[in-house]
Amino acid sequence: MPAVEVDRLVVRYGSLVAVDGITFDADFGEVVALLGPNGAGKTTTVETLEGFRRADAGRVRILGLDPWSDHTKLTPRVGVLLQRGGIYPIMSAERAVRLFGAYYEDPRDPDELIDLVGLGSVARTPYKRLSGGEQQRLALALALIGKPRVAFLDEPTAGVDPAGRIAVRDVVVALRTGGVCVILTSHELDEVQRLADRVVIVDHGRVVAAGRQGELQGGSEELRFAAEPGLAIGDLSARLGARVTEGPPGEYLVPAPPVPALVAELAAWLAERDLQLGDLRAGRQRLEDVFLKLTGPGVAGAADGSSGRTSPASKRPSRRGRTRR
Amino acid sequence: MRLRALRAQVAAETRMTLERGETLLVTLGIPVVLLVFFTLVPVLPTGSRHRVDFLAPGVLALAVMSTAMVSLGIATAFERSYGVLKRLGATPLGRPVLLTAKIVSVVVVEIIQVVLLVGVALALGWRPHPSAGLAVIAVLMATIAFAGIGLAMAGALRAEVTLAVANGVYVILLLIGGVIFPLHELGGLASFARLFPTAALSDLLHTTLGSGPSATEAWVVLALWAVAAPVVAALTFKWE
Numbered sequence: 001m002p003a004v005e006v007d008r009l010v011v012r013y014g015s016l017v018a019v020d021g022i023t024f025d026a027d028f029g030e031v032v033a034l035l036g037p038n039g040a041g042k043t044t045t046v047e048t049l050e051g052f053r054r055a056d057a058g059r060v061r062i063l064g065l066d067p068w069s070d071h072t073k074l075t076p077r078v079g080v081l082l083q084r085g086g087i088y089p090i091m092s093a094e095r096a097v098r099l100f101g102a103y104y105e106d107p108r109d110p111d112e113l114i115d116l117v118g119l120g121s122v123a124r125t126p127y128k129r130l131s132g133g134e135q136q137r138l139a140l141a142l143a144l145i146g147k148p149r150v151a152f153l154d155e156p157t158a159g160v161d162p163a164g165r166i167a168v169r170d171v172v173v174a175l176r177t178g179g180v181c182v183i184l185t186s187h188e189l190d191e192v193q194r195l196a197d198r199v200v201i202v203d204h205g206r207v208v209a210a211g212r213q214g215e216l217q218g219g220s221e222e223l224r225f226a227a228e229p230g231l232a233i234g235d236l237s238a239r240l241g242a243r244v245t246e247g248p249p250g251e252y253l254v255p256a257p258p259v260p261a262l263v264a265e266l267a268a269w270l271a272e273r274d275l276q277l278g279d280l281r282a283g284r285q286r287l288e289d290v291f292l293k294l295t296g297p298g299v300a301g302a303a304d305g306s307s308g309r310t311s312p313a314s315k316r317p318s319r320r321g322r323t324r325r
Numbered sequence: 326m327r328l329r330a331l332r333a334q335v336a337a338e339t340r341m342t343l344e345r346g347e348t349l350l351v352t353l354g355i356p357v358v359l360l361v362f363f364t365l366v367p368v369l370p371t372g373s374r375h376r377v378d379f380l381a382p383g384v385l386a387l388a389v390m391s392t393a394m395v396s397l398g399i400a401t402a403f404e405r406s407y408g409v410l411k412r413l414g415a416t417p418l419g420r421p422v423l424l425t426a427k428i429v430s431v432v433v434v435e436i437i438q439v440v441l442l443v444g445v446a447l448a449l450g451w452r453p454h455p456s457a458g459l460a461v462i463a464v465l466m467a468t469i470a471f472a473g474i475g476l477a478m479a480g481a482l483r484a485e486v487t488l489a490v491a492n493g494v495y496v497i498l499l500l501i502g503g504v505i506f507p508l509h510e511l512g513g514l515a516s517f518a519r520l521f522p523t524a525a526l527s528d529l530l531h532t533t534l535g536s537g538p539s540a541t542e543a544w545v546v547l548a549l550w551a552v553a554a555p556v557v558a559a560l561t562f563k564w565e
Contacts, residue, residue, distance in 0.1 A: 050415055051414075051415070052411065052414070052415070052565070072417070072419060075415060075416055075417040075419075076417045078415070080412070080415040082408055082411065082412055082415075084408065085407050085408030085409070085412070086407070086408040086409055086411060086412030087407070087409065087412065088337075088341060088404070088407070088409055089403075089407060090341060090344060090345070091337070091341070095337070098333075099333055099334070099337050100416065102329050102330050102332075102333030102334075103330045103333075103416045103417050103418045104416075104417060142412075146416075146417070
Protein backbone atom coordinates (compact mmCIF):
# COMPACT_ATOMS: atom_id res chain seq x y z
CA MET A 1 0.00 0.00 0.00
CA PRO A 2 1.47 3.37 -0.97
CA ALA A 3 1.46 6.09 1.70
CA VAL A 4 -0.55 8.42 -0.53
CA GLU A 5 -2.91 7.43 -3.33
CA VAL A 6 -4.71 9.91 -5.53
CA ASP A 7 -6.93 8.47 -8.22
CA ARG A 8 -8.72 10.71 -10.72
CA LEU A 9 -9.29 13.43 -8.11
CA VAL A 10 -11.72 16.19 -9.04
CA VAL A 11 -12.31 19.28 -6.88
CA ARG A 12 -14.64 22.10 -7.90
CA TYR A 13 -15.34 25.53 -6.49
CA GLY A 14 -18.83 26.16 -7.74
CA SER A 15 -18.55 25.97 -11.50
CA LEU A 16 -14.77 26.30 -11.48
CA VAL A 17 -12.92 23.00 -11.78
CA ALA A 18 -9.72 23.50 -9.78
CA VAL A 19 -8.56 19.90 -9.93
CA ASP A 20 -9.61 17.93 -12.96
CA GLY A 21 -8.72 14.26 -12.64
CA ILE A 22 -5.30 14.20 -10.99
CA THR A 23 -3.75 10.78 -10.37
CA PHE A 24 -0.48 9.96 -8.60
CA ASP A 25 0.82 8.08 -5.62
CA ALA A 26 3.75 8.27 -3.23
CA ASP A 27 5.58 5.76 -1.07
CA PHE A 28 7.19 5.89 2.33
CA GLY A 29 10.70 7.26 2.12
CA GLU A 30 9.90 9.12 -1.06
CA VAL A 31 9.72 12.84 -1.84
CA VAL A 32 7.15 13.68 -4.48
CA ALA A 33 6.80 17.24 -5.75
CA LEU A 34 3.72 18.75 -7.33
CA LEU A 35 5.16 21.29 -9.71
CA GLY A 36 3.18 23.83 -11.65
CA PRO A 37 2.43 27.50 -12.14
CA ASN A 38 0.33 29.37 -9.60
CA GLY A 39 -3.31 28.47 -9.96
CA ALA A 40 -2.53 25.03 -11.39
CA GLY A 41 -4.41 23.21 -8.64
CA LYS A 42 -1.46 22.14 -6.47
CA THR A 43 -2.68 23.66 -3.23
CA THR A 44 -6.24 22.48 -3.79
CA THR A 45 -4.92 18.97 -4.32
CA VAL A 46 -2.78 19.08 -1.18
CA GLU A 47 -5.60 20.58 0.90
CA THR A 48 -7.84 17.74 -0.21
CA LEU A 49 -5.17 15.26 0.90
CA GLU A 50 -4.96 17.11 4.23
CA GLY A 51 -8.72 16.75 4.72
CA PHE A 52 -9.60 20.44 4.40
CA ARG A 53 -11.68 19.90 1.26
CA ARG A 54 -13.85 17.11 0.10
CA ALA A 55 -13.16 15.42 -3.22
CA ASP A 56 -16.01 15.98 -5.68
CA ALA A 57 -15.01 12.85 -7.55
CA GLY A 58 -12.22 10.32 -7.54
CA ARG A 59 -10.52 8.58 -4.68
CA VAL A 60 -7.95 9.81 -2.18
CA ARG A 61 -6.26 7.63 0.44
CA ILE A 62 -3.64 8.59 3.03
CA LEU A 63 -2.19 5.58 4.90
CA GLY A 64 -5.18 3.71 3.47
CA LEU A 65 -7.69 6.13 5.04
CA ASP A 66 -10.01 8.76 3.61
CA PRO A 67 -8.67 12.17 4.66
CA TRP A 68 -12.18 13.64 4.85
CA SER A 69 -14.16 10.99 6.72
CA ASP A 70 -11.23 9.54 8.71
CA HIS A 71 -9.75 12.96 9.47
CA THR A 72 -9.39 12.42 13.22
CA LYS A 73 -7.61 9.09 12.69
CA LEU A 74 -5.12 10.73 10.34
CA THR A 75 -4.24 13.95 12.16
CA PRO A 76 -1.90 12.19 14.66
CA ARG A 77 0.11 10.69 11.81
CA VAL A 78 0.15 13.47 9.24
CA GLY A 79 2.24 16.66 9.32
CA VAL A 80 1.05 19.80 7.57
CA LEU A 81 2.78 22.97 6.44
CA LEU A 82 0.26 25.46 5.10
CA GLN A 83 1.23 27.79 2.29
CA ARG A 84 1.23 30.60 4.79
CA GLY A 85 0.24 31.62 8.29
CA GLY A 86 -1.32 29.25 10.74
CA ILE A 87 0.57 30.35 13.84
CA TYR A 88 -0.47 32.66 16.69
CA PRO A 89 1.27 35.98 15.91
CA ILE A 90 2.29 36.73 19.49
CA MET A 91 3.58 33.23 20.20
CA SER A 92 7.30 32.50 20.13
CA ALA A 93 8.78 29.48 18.37
CA GLU A 94 9.58 27.92 21.70
CA ARG A 95 6.01 28.19 22.99
CA ALA A 96 4.42 27.22 19.68
CA VAL A 97 6.48 24.06 19.39
CA ARG A 98 5.72 23.08 22.98
CA LEU A 99 2.01 23.79 22.55
CA PHE A 100 1.77 21.75 19.36
CA GLY A 101 3.80 19.00 21.02
CA ALA A 102 1.07 18.68 23.65
CA TYR A 103 -1.42 17.72 20.92
CA TYR A 104 0.51 14.53 20.06
CA GLU A 105 1.03 11.23 21.86
CA ASP A 106 4.79 11.01 21.39
CA PRO A 107 6.14 14.34 20.15
CA ARG A 108 9.70 15.13 19.16
CA ASP A 109 11.90 17.00 21.58
CA PRO A 110 10.94 20.69 21.16
CA ASP A 111 14.43 22.10 21.66
CA GLU A 112 16.04 19.65 19.27
CA LEU A 113 13.43 20.46 16.66
CA ILE A 114 13.98 24.20 17.00
CA ASP A 115 17.71 23.66 16.50
CA LEU A 116 17.05 21.35 13.56
CA VAL A 117 15.23 24.10 11.65
CA GLY A 118 17.82 26.65 12.72
CA LEU A 119 15.66 28.85 14.95
CA GLY A 120 17.71 28.45 18.13
CA SER A 121 18.77 32.10 18.17
CA VAL A 122 15.23 33.46 17.73
CA ALA A 123 13.35 30.86 19.79
CA ARG A 124 11.83 33.51 22.05
CA THR A 125 10.89 36.01 19.37
CA PRO A 126 7.15 36.32 18.67
CA TYR A 127 6.10 34.78 15.34
CA LYS A 128 5.03 38.14 13.91
CA ARG A 129 8.54 39.55 14.36
CA LEU A 130 10.31 36.67 12.60
CA SER A 131 11.44 37.07 8.98
CA GLY A 132 9.42 35.32 6.29
CA GLY A 133 11.96 32.54 6.09
CA GLU A 134 12.01 32.05 9.85
CA GLN A 135 8.22 31.93 9.94
CA GLN A 136 8.24 29.24 7.28
CA ARG A 137 10.84 27.24 9.18
CA LEU A 138 8.77 27.44 12.35
CA ALA A 139 5.78 26.19 10.37
CA LEU A 140 7.98 23.34 9.15
CA ALA A 141 8.95 22.49 12.73
CA LEU A 142 5.26 22.38 13.70
CA ALA A 143 4.59 20.01 10.80
CA LEU A 144 7.19 17.61 12.19
CA ILE A 145 6.55 17.83 15.95
CA GLY A 146 4.21 14.82 15.94
CA LYS A 147 6.62 12.48 14.12
CA PRO A 148 4.37 12.14 11.07
CA ARG A 149 4.41 9.21 8.64
CA VAL A 150 3.26 11.54 5.86
CA ALA A 151 4.20 15.21 5.55
CA PHE A 152 2.46 17.72 3.28
CA LEU A 153 4.61 20.77 2.66
CA ASP A 154 2.90 23.46 0.62
CA GLU A 155 5.59 25.73 -0.84
CA PRO A 156 8.11 25.00 1.94
CA THR A 157 10.80 27.28 0.54
CA ALA A 158 8.63 30.18 -0.64
CA GLY A 159 10.14 33.39 0.69
CA VAL A 160 12.90 31.53 2.49
CA ASP A 161 16.43 32.94 2.36
CA PRO A 162 19.32 30.80 1.05
CA ALA A 163 20.41 29.66 4.52
CA GLY A 164 16.85 28.72 5.31
CA ARG A 165 16.54 26.79 2.06
CA ILE A 166 19.50 24.67 3.03
CA ALA A 167 17.89 24.01 6.41
CA VAL A 168 14.62 23.03 4.74
CA ARG A 169 16.44 20.78 2.27
CA ASP A 170 18.34 19.03 5.05
CA VAL A 171 15.10 18.45 6.93
CA VAL A 172 13.42 16.97 3.85
CA VAL A 173 16.37 14.66 3.24
CA ALA A 174 16.25 13.55 6.88
CA LEU A 175 12.53 12.85 6.57
CA ARG A 176 13.08 10.70 3.51
CA THR A 177 15.86 8.80 5.26
CA GLY A 178 13.50 8.27 8.18
CA GLY A 179 10.95 6.64 5.88
CA VAL A 180 8.51 9.53 5.85
CA CYS A 181 6.45 10.13 2.73
CA VAL A 182 6.86 13.79 1.76
CA ILE A 183 4.50 15.55 -0.64
CA LEU A 184 5.58 19.06 -1.46
CA THR A 185 4.40 21.69 -3.87
CA SER A 186 6.45 24.30 -5.61
CA HIS A 187 6.52 26.56 -8.59
CA GLU A 188 10.27 26.84 -8.24
CA LEU A 189 12.05 24.41 -10.51
CA ASP A 190 15.43 24.63 -8.85
CA GLU A 191 13.98 23.57 -5.52
CA VAL A 192 12.14 20.65 -7.05
CA GLN A 193 15.28 19.51 -8.82
CA ARG A 194 17.11 19.53 -5.53
CA LEU A 195 14.44 18.06 -3.29
CA ALA A 196 12.21 15.61 -5.09
CA ASP A 197 12.62 11.98 -6.12
CA ARG A 198 9.61 12.20 -8.35
CA VAL A 199 7.88 15.12 -9.98
CA VAL A 200 4.23 15.48 -10.93
CA ILE A 201 3.81 18.45 -13.22
CA VAL A 202 0.34 19.97 -12.89
CA ASP A 203 -1.33 22.59 -15.02
CA HIS A 204 -4.98 23.66 -15.24
CA GLY A 205 -5.90 21.00 -12.71
CA ARG A 206 -4.43 18.14 -14.72
CA VAL A 207 -1.24 16.11 -14.61
CA VAL A 208 0.70 17.01 -17.73
CA ALA A 209 3.73 14.86 -16.93
CA ALA A 210 4.93 12.65 -14.11
CA GLY A 211 7.92 10.54 -13.38
CA ARG A 212 11.31 10.32 -11.77
CA GLN A 213 13.40 13.33 -12.61
CA GLY A 214 15.58 11.22 -14.88
CA GLU A 215 12.59 9.84 -16.73
CA LEU A 216 11.08 13.23 -17.29
CA GLN A 217 14.28 14.69 -18.60
CA GLY A 218 15.61 11.70 -20.49
CA GLY A 219 12.67 11.45 -22.84
CA SER A 220 14.06 13.57 -25.64
CA GLU A 221 17.58 12.99 -26.74
CA GLU A 222 18.54 15.82 -28.97
CA LEU A 223 21.11 18.42 -29.81
CA ARG A 224 20.36 22.12 -29.79
CA PHE A 225 22.56 24.82 -31.18
CA ALA A 226 22.47 28.44 -32.18
CA ALA A 227 24.03 29.99 -35.25
CA GLU A 228 23.13 32.69 -37.72
CA PRO A 229 19.51 32.50 -38.93
CA GLY A 230 18.57 30.89 -42.22
CA LEU A 231 21.10 28.11 -42.49
CA ALA A 232 20.70 25.64 -45.33
CA ILE A 233 18.78 23.17 -43.22
CA GLY A 234 18.26 20.67 -46.04
CA ASP A 235 21.95 20.34 -46.68
CA LEU A 236 22.74 20.09 -42.97
CA SER A 237 20.03 17.45 -42.47
CA ALA A 238 21.53 15.31 -45.21
CA ARG A 239 24.99 15.64 -43.67
CA LEU A 240 23.81 14.74 -40.13
CA GLY A 241 21.27 12.12 -41.13
CA ALA A 242 18.54 13.80 -39.05
CA ARG A 243 15.80 16.31 -39.84
CA VAL A 244 17.14 19.60 -38.50
CA THR A 245 14.56 22.27 -37.69
CA GLU A 246 14.91 25.96 -36.99
CA GLY A 247 12.74 27.17 -34.12
CA PRO A 248 13.08 30.86 -33.38
CA PRO A 249 15.41 32.35 -35.99
CA GLY A 250 18.96 31.23 -35.30
CA GLU A 251 18.05 28.35 -33.00
CA TYR A 252 18.24 24.84 -34.31
CA LEU A 253 17.19 21.42 -33.09
CA VAL A 254 18.76 18.16 -34.23
CA PRO A 255 16.53 15.23 -33.21
CA ALA A 256 19.28 12.67 -32.84
CA PRO A 257 21.33 11.19 -29.97
CA PRO A 258 24.01 13.78 -29.20
CA VAL A 259 26.97 11.44 -29.68
CA PRO A 260 30.40 13.01 -30.26
CA ALA A 261 30.34 11.97 -33.93
CA LEU A 262 27.22 14.04 -34.50
CA VAL A 263 28.73 17.06 -32.79
CA ALA A 264 31.90 16.63 -34.87
CA GLU A 265 29.90 16.52 -38.11
CA LEU A 266 27.98 19.64 -37.13
CA ALA A 267 31.18 21.47 -36.23
CA ALA A 268 32.79 20.43 -39.50
CA TRP A 269 29.78 21.55 -41.54
CA LEU A 270 29.80 24.96 -39.86
CA ALA A 271 33.59 25.24 -40.27
CA GLU A 272 33.40 24.57 -43.99
CA ARG A 273 31.01 27.53 -44.29
CA ASP A 274 32.96 29.68 -41.84
CA LEU A 275 29.94 29.99 -39.54
CA GLN A 276 30.01 30.80 -35.85
CA LEU A 277 28.55 28.35 -33.36
CA GLY A 278 26.61 30.43 -30.83
CA ASP A 279 25.44 27.89 -28.31
CA LEU A 280 25.49 24.13 -28.07
CA ARG A 281 23.44 22.02 -25.75
CA ALA A 282 23.43 18.27 -25.78
CA GLY A 283 21.71 15.43 -24.00
CA ARG A 284 19.11 15.69 -21.33
CA GLN A 285 16.93 18.69 -20.99
CA ARG A 286 16.81 20.40 -17.72
CA LEU A 287 13.56 19.96 -15.81
CA GLU A 288 12.95 23.62 -16.52
CA ASP A 289 12.75 22.93 -20.23
CA VAL A 290 10.30 20.12 -19.62
CA PHE A 291 8.25 22.29 -17.31
CA LEU A 292 8.09 25.22 -19.66
CA LYS A 293 7.43 23.01 -22.65
CA LEU A 294 4.46 21.46 -20.86
CA THR A 295 2.96 24.42 -19.08
CA GLY A 296 4.46 27.47 -20.75
CA PRO A 297 2.59 29.78 -23.08
CA GLY A 298 4.51 28.60 -26.11
CA VAL A 299 7.16 26.05 -26.98
CA ALA A 300 9.20 28.65 -28.81
CA GLY A 301 10.01 30.61 -25.66
CA ALA A 302 10.88 27.42 -23.85
CA ALA A 303 13.76 26.69 -26.20
CA ASP A 304 15.49 29.82 -25.04
CA GLY A 305 16.91 29.24 -21.61
CA SER A 306 17.30 32.90 -20.74
CA SER A 307 13.83 34.12 -21.64
CA GLY A 308 12.31 30.96 -20.22
CA ARG A 309 13.62 31.92 -16.82
CA THR A 310 11.15 34.70 -16.48
CA SER A 311 8.16 32.43 -16.80
CA PRO A 312 7.85 31.11 -13.24
CA ALA A 313 7.98 34.65 -11.94
CA SER A 314 5.28 35.95 -14.27
CA LYS A 315 2.50 34.61 -12.15
CA ARG A 316 -1.00 33.90 -13.22
CA PRO A 317 -3.83 35.48 -11.26
CA SER A 318 -3.50 34.49 -7.62
CA ARG A 319 -5.15 31.26 -6.53
CA ARG A 320 -6.70 33.27 -3.68
CA GLY A 321 -9.38 34.35 -6.08
CA ARG A 322 -10.67 30.85 -6.39
CA THR A 323 -10.73 29.69 -2.78
CA ARG A 324 -14.03 29.13 -1.15
CA ARG A 325 -15.08 31.91 1.17
CA MET B 326 -3.64 12.66 26.25
CA ARG B 327 -6.76 14.68 25.41
CA LEU B 328 -6.48 16.18 28.86
CA ARG B 329 -2.85 17.13 28.26
CA ALA B 330 -3.82 18.86 25.02
CA LEU B 331 -6.73 20.62 26.75
CA ARG B 332 -4.53 21.81 29.62
CA ALA B 333 -1.85 23.12 27.25
CA GLN B 334 -4.45 24.87 25.10
CA VAL B 335 -6.18 26.49 28.10
CA ALA B 336 -2.82 27.72 29.37
CA ALA B 337 -1.88 29.10 25.95
CA GLU B 338 -5.26 30.78 25.37
CA THR B 339 -5.28 32.33 28.85
CA ARG B 340 -1.72 33.54 28.63
CA MET B 341 -2.30 35.15 25.23
CA THR B 342 -5.45 36.85 26.55
CA LEU B 343 -3.59 38.27 29.52
CA GLU B 344 -0.65 39.37 27.33
CA ARG B 345 -2.78 41.51 25.04
CA GLY B 346 -2.82 45.05 26.39
CA GLU B 347 -6.02 46.05 24.62
CA THR B 348 -7.76 43.00 26.07
CA LEU B 349 -6.67 43.85 29.59
CA LEU B 350 -7.97 47.36 29.05
CA VAL B 351 -11.44 46.18 28.08
CA THR B 352 -11.69 43.25 30.53
CA LEU B 353 -10.10 44.76 33.64
CA GLY B 354 -9.23 48.42 33.06
CA ILE B 355 -12.59 49.82 31.97
CA PRO B 356 -14.71 47.91 34.53
CA VAL B 357 -12.45 48.97 37.40
CA VAL B 358 -12.35 52.60 36.25
CA LEU B 359 -16.14 52.74 35.84
CA LEU B 360 -16.66 51.16 39.25
CA VAL B 361 -14.27 53.50 41.05
CA PHE B 362 -15.17 56.67 39.15
CA PHE B 363 -18.94 56.46 39.42
CA THR B 364 -18.76 55.31 43.04
CA LEU B 365 -16.65 58.28 44.07
CA VAL B 366 -18.26 60.89 41.80
CA PRO B 367 -21.99 61.34 42.49
CA VAL B 368 -23.32 61.89 38.98
CA LEU B 369 -25.45 58.79 38.50
CA PRO B 370 -29.17 58.54 39.23
CA THR B 371 -28.90 55.50 41.46
CA GLY B 372 -31.63 56.72 43.77
CA SER B 373 -31.52 56.03 47.46
CA ARG B 374 -29.21 53.02 47.15
CA HIS B 375 -25.55 53.33 47.87
CA ARG B 376 -23.89 53.93 44.55
CA VAL B 377 -21.49 51.00 44.85
CA ASP B 378 -24.36 48.63 45.66
CA PHE B 379 -25.81 49.49 42.26
CA LEU B 380 -22.53 49.68 40.35
CA ALA B 381 -20.83 46.49 41.53
CA PRO B 382 -23.34 44.01 40.04
CA GLY B 383 -23.61 46.02 36.82
CA VAL B 384 -19.86 46.22 36.37
CA LEU B 385 -19.61 42.46 36.97
CA ALA B 386 -22.10 41.98 34.15
CA LEU B 387 -19.98 44.26 31.96
CA ALA B 388 -16.88 42.22 32.83
CA VAL B 389 -18.56 38.99 31.70
CA MET B 390 -19.58 40.61 28.41
CA SER B 391 -16.09 42.04 27.82
CA THR B 392 -14.38 38.68 28.21
CA ALA B 393 -16.89 36.26 26.73
CA MET B 394 -18.00 38.40 23.79
CA VAL B 395 -15.43 41.11 23.02
CA SER B 396 -12.16 39.44 23.91
CA LEU B 397 -13.12 35.93 22.74
CA GLY B 398 -14.79 37.19 19.57
CA ILE B 399 -11.95 39.44 18.46
CA ALA B 400 -9.20 36.95 19.31
CA THR B 401 -10.99 34.15 17.48
CA ALA B 402 -11.67 36.35 14.46
CA PHE B 403 -7.98 37.16 14.11
CA GLU B 404 -7.00 33.53 14.63
CA ARG B 405 -9.32 32.69 11.77
CA SER B 406 -7.83 35.37 9.51
CA TYR B 407 -4.27 34.28 10.37
CA GLY B 408 -5.09 30.69 9.41
CA VAL B 409 -4.51 29.49 12.97
CA LEU B 410 -7.91 27.80 13.20
CA LYS B 411 -7.29 26.09 9.88
CA ARG B 412 -3.85 24.89 10.98
CA LEU B 413 -5.22 23.59 14.28
CA GLY B 414 -7.76 21.63 12.25
CA ALA B 415 -4.86 19.58 10.89
CA THR B 416 -3.66 18.61 14.38
CA PRO B 417 -5.12 15.99 16.73
CA LEU B 418 -6.37 18.78 19.02
CA GLY B 419 -9.82 18.70 17.43
CA ARG B 420 -12.53 21.34 17.39
CA PRO B 421 -14.43 20.19 20.50
CA VAL B 422 -11.25 20.41 22.62
CA LEU B 423 -10.33 23.78 21.09
CA LEU B 424 -13.79 25.16 21.86
CA THR B 425 -13.70 23.73 25.39
CA ALA B 426 -10.29 25.31 25.93
CA LYS B 427 -11.59 28.69 24.81
CA ILE B 428 -14.58 28.52 27.15
CA VAL B 429 -12.46 27.35 30.11
CA SER B 430 -10.00 30.15 29.37
CA VAL B 431 -12.85 32.68 29.39
CA VAL B 432 -14.00 31.34 32.77
CA VAL B 433 -10.45 31.60 34.14
CA VAL B 434 -10.25 35.25 33.08
CA GLU B 435 -13.71 35.87 34.56
CA ILE B 436 -12.56 34.46 37.89
CA ILE B 437 -9.65 36.93 37.84
CA GLN B 438 -12.09 39.73 37.00
CA VAL B 439 -14.50 38.75 39.76
CA VAL B 440 -11.76 38.59 42.37
CA LEU B 441 -10.42 41.99 41.35
CA LEU B 442 -13.79 43.74 40.95
CA VAL B 443 -15.34 42.28 44.10
CA GLY B 444 -12.19 43.25 46.01
CA VAL B 445 -12.37 46.83 44.74
CA ALA B 446 -16.12 47.03 45.37
CA LEU B 447 -15.78 45.74 48.93
CA ALA B 448 -13.04 48.28 49.52
CA LEU B 449 -15.44 50.96 48.23
CA GLY B 450 -18.03 49.89 50.76
CA TRP B 451 -20.12 47.35 48.85
CA ARG B 452 -22.23 45.21 51.18
CA PRO B 453 -23.71 42.38 49.10
CA HIS B 454 -26.36 39.94 50.27
CA PRO B 455 -25.48 37.23 47.86
CA SER B 456 -27.44 34.26 46.69
CA ALA B 457 -24.10 33.21 45.27
CA GLY B 458 -25.38 30.01 43.66
CA LEU B 459 -27.95 31.81 41.53
CA ALA B 460 -25.45 34.53 40.63
CA VAL B 461 -22.96 31.92 39.42
CA ILE B 462 -25.65 30.23 37.32
CA ALA B 463 -26.57 33.58 35.78
CA VAL B 464 -22.92 34.32 35.00
CA LEU B 465 -22.40 30.93 33.38
CA MET B 466 -25.53 31.29 31.25
CA ALA B 467 -24.43 34.78 30.23
CA THR B 468 -20.95 33.48 29.43
CA ILE B 469 -22.41 30.94 27.03
CA ALA B 470 -24.70 33.55 25.48
CA PHE B 471 -21.94 36.15 25.03
CA ALA B 472 -19.45 33.55 23.80
CA GLY B 473 -22.03 32.48 21.23
CA ILE B 474 -22.44 36.08 20.06
CA GLY B 475 -18.68 36.65 19.93
CA LEU B 476 -18.02 33.43 18.03
CA ALA B 477 -20.91 34.11 15.65
CA MET B 478 -19.22 37.38 14.70
CA ALA B 479 -15.76 35.80 14.56
CA GLY B 480 -16.88 32.96 12.33
CA ALA B 481 -18.75 35.02 9.78
CA LEU B 482 -17.17 38.49 9.60
CA ARG B 483 -13.71 39.66 8.64
CA ALA B 484 -11.42 40.17 11.62
CA GLU B 485 -11.37 43.96 11.28
CA VAL B 486 -15.16 44.05 11.06
CA THR B 487 -15.48 41.80 14.11
CA LEU B 488 -13.16 44.16 15.97
CA ALA B 489 -15.35 47.15 15.15
CA VAL B 490 -18.70 45.46 15.65
CA ALA B 491 -17.76 43.79 18.94
CA ASN B 492 -16.51 47.08 20.38
CA GLY B 493 -19.57 48.93 19.08
CA VAL B 494 -21.97 46.42 20.60
CA TYR B 495 -19.97 46.56 23.82
CA VAL B 496 -20.43 50.31 24.12
CA ILE B 497 -24.15 50.21 23.27
CA LEU B 498 -24.87 47.38 25.70
CA LEU B 499 -22.78 49.19 28.32
CA LEU B 500 -25.11 52.16 27.95
CA ILE B 501 -28.42 50.27 27.81
CA GLY B 502 -27.45 47.17 29.81
CA GLY B 503 -28.12 48.42 33.33
CA VAL B 504 -24.39 48.61 33.93
CA ILE B 505 -23.97 52.23 35.02
CA PHE B 506 -27.42 53.64 34.24
CA PRO B 507 -30.33 51.89 35.96
CA LEU B 508 -32.71 50.34 33.44
CA HIS B 509 -35.75 52.14 34.85
CA GLU B 510 -34.06 55.44 34.03
CA LEU B 511 -33.99 54.56 30.32
CA GLY B 512 -37.65 55.38 29.78
CA GLY B 513 -39.16 53.85 26.68
CA LEU B 514 -35.82 52.29 25.79
CA ALA B 515 -35.97 50.05 28.86
CA SER B 516 -38.22 47.36 27.40
CA PHE B 517 -36.03 47.20 24.27
CA ALA B 518 -32.89 47.06 26.42
CA ARG B 519 -34.30 44.15 28.41
CA LEU B 520 -34.26 41.98 25.30
CA PHE B 521 -30.46 41.83 25.44
CA PRO B 522 -28.35 39.55 27.62
CA THR B 523 -26.44 42.39 29.27
CA ALA B 524 -29.58 43.89 30.82
CA ALA B 525 -30.79 40.42 31.76
CA LEU B 526 -27.52 39.59 33.47
CA SER B 527 -27.16 42.91 35.29
CA ASP B 528 -30.78 42.57 36.40
CA LEU B 529 -30.15 39.09 37.77
CA LEU B 530 -26.91 40.13 39.45
CA HIS B 531 -28.61 43.14 41.05
CA THR B 532 -31.23 40.87 42.57
CA THR B 533 -29.09 37.84 43.42
CA LEU B 534 -26.31 39.92 44.94
CA GLY B 535 -28.54 42.61 46.41
CA SER B 536 -32.19 42.41 47.25
CA GLY B 537 -35.52 41.73 45.64
CA PRO B 538 -36.83 38.77 43.69
CA SER B 539 -35.16 38.07 40.40
CA ALA B 540 -37.35 38.63 37.39
CA THR B 541 -38.46 35.52 35.57
CA GLU B 542 -38.32 37.54 32.37
CA ALA B 543 -34.56 38.09 32.77
CA TRP B 544 -33.94 34.36 33.26
CA VAL B 545 -35.95 33.62 30.11
CA VAL B 546 -34.12 36.23 28.03
CA LEU B 547 -30.74 34.94 29.20
CA ALA B 548 -31.70 31.30 28.58
CA LEU B 549 -32.90 32.11 25.05
CA TRP B 550 -29.64 33.87 24.21
CA ALA B 551 -27.61 31.05 25.77
CA VAL B 552 -29.29 28.59 23.43
CA ALA B 553 -29.76 30.68 20.29
CA ALA B 554 -26.35 32.41 20.06
CA PRO B 555 -24.22 29.22 20.17
CA VAL B 556 -26.56 27.52 17.71
CA VAL B 557 -26.26 30.42 15.28
CA ALA B 558 -22.48 30.43 15.75
CA ALA B 559 -22.24 26.69 15.14
CA LEU B 560 -24.36 26.92 11.99
CA THR B 561 -22.60 29.91 10.45
CA PHE B 562 -19.00 29.47 11.57
CA LYS B 563 -16.49 29.34 8.73
CA TRP B 564 -13.16 27.93 9.82
CA GLU B 565 -11.12 29.53 7.04
